[in-house]
Amino acid sequence: MKYILLVCFCFFAGIGLAQKMQCACGTDSNLNEIIDCKSTIFKNGARLYWQFNCDSSWLTFKAVNGRKRILFSLDSSLMELTGRLGYIYAAEYKYVFLIRQNLISGCCDPPEFILFNKNTGRQKSLLGRLVFYSHDSKYPIVISLGPNSNSLIIFNVDTHKKYSIALPRGRLSKSIKLSFFSAPELLFDNDLIKGDSLVLKYQYKTTAKKDWLYSKILIDLKK
Structure with a gap:
């Protein structure tokens, strides 16, 4: 689906x-x-909020010093999709906030994610697709x-520490070929935080005729 993105990364300051x-x-x-x-x-x-008139809608970041930055905008032809298409607030962490970017307004492409500096509103890093993000700043x-979807990359956005967990080689890519799913991220359909651990659940197939199988991964959130 094509849409128009009007993104401005310039500060708006001054009385005018x-x-x-x-x-x-x-x-x-x-x-x-x-x-x-x-x-x-x-x-x-700092604040994040939508504004709109009859011509467009736009997502505004307002810093503590009052300076504003427009992060994203939709024109009049797409305004009714505000909150479903493009930028959607996802989570806040110690130094940054997370934005979910819906590339389409419905099914079935996974969204992408972007980190923004919480003090300036400037884009910090493009994360791409995710299988999980924490809503709790205690676990950033x-x-x-x-x-090739053969591992999970666990990234702490506060400390920038990163490590990986191996997955069975070829399991997810094979499951995509045997199913109607368009991306391996969509195979992850459940998560649960228990204490300081995260339980991720995903589904996979071994043959086209057999039913879906399920596997769980335990991740230490304090690691």
Whole structure:
């Protein structure tokens, strides 16, 4: 699905650009119900919020010093997909916040993820697809698949420590070929945090005719 992304990574400062928050369209009341302009307030006092008028919607980061940065925008033809297409707030950690980027508004391509600096709103790193990310800042962990989907890459976004866990070679890539799934990340369908451990569950196939099998991986979140 094609869509227009209007992304600006420039600060807006000064009295001339200190505009009042916009959160309404007089000619389309439906947008007022679709787009939520309530701020997400980070622990450092910075804010993240949507604004919109009748021409576009845009996601704004506001630093503690009042400076603003537009992270993402949708034009009038796609405004009704605000919150489903493009940037969606995911989680806050000690130094950064995580944005989920939906490349399509529905099924079935996995989203991609981006880390942003929590003080400046600047993009820090592109993480790509993930199989897990923590909603709890106590465990600042994101997990992705390694080369050829033969391993899990566990990354601590606060300490930048990274390590991998091997998966059975070829299991996930073979399962994709034997199924309707478009990406191996979609094979992971459940996760559970127990104490300081994460239990990841994924499904796989050995032959096209056999039912799905399931496997669990135990990950130490304090490692």
